[in-house]
Amino acid sequence: QQQVKQSPQSLIVQKGGISIINCAYENTAFDYFPWYQQFPGKGPALLIAIRPDVSEKKEGRFTISFNKSAKQFSLHIMDSQPGDSATYFCAAAGGYGNKLVFGAGTILRVKS
């Protein structure tokens, strides 16, 4: 049973467009929601993260939108670039050990 559900599985966006990836969670004990970016042959790297006391966080072209009542959060990539082509994972954590639970991942391809 996947605790964090991520969609879509894959996404193709034109250069300059907006990429949107969505995630939903069930466990209300989660209190930390990061997004990770992974390039082929590399480990995931932290991109941006949010805590449930705010509804939005923006860092450059990357924005997390968080809806606590719906238990959903999303990643928006503005002005998408070919260099953004990667696999993106949403995740959630809370409680002992701060264990991250990951979504299944979204393969993003930005076409030039």
Place this chain on the structure above:
Amino acid sequence: NAGVTQTPKFQVLKTGQSMTLQCAQDMNHNSMYWYRQDPGMGLRLIYYSASEGTTDKGEVPNGYNVSRLNKREFSLRLESAAPSQTSVYFCASSEGRATIFYGYTFGSGTRLTVV
């Protein structure tokens, strides 16, 4: 500053063979984790160590054992490898304090094939 170092990067095993995946971090992090990554399934937690001297099972611990050798090192052992353990294995570390959590730093992974 190396971050999280995993060895080896690639390994091919025959069914039934054993091996140990090594992980070391130089960031003085308290917590360390082992994940496996399979297509369409994201990253699944195998074992973790919230602090030196403790280890706990994650979501998919069967067929694996771990050792937190010291604060820097956390190894993953496959006692009798099976084809189902073919995967990419990632080690990660984090600050691990209850009130301050800045996420994980991942290693570059070990690609394991069991034939």
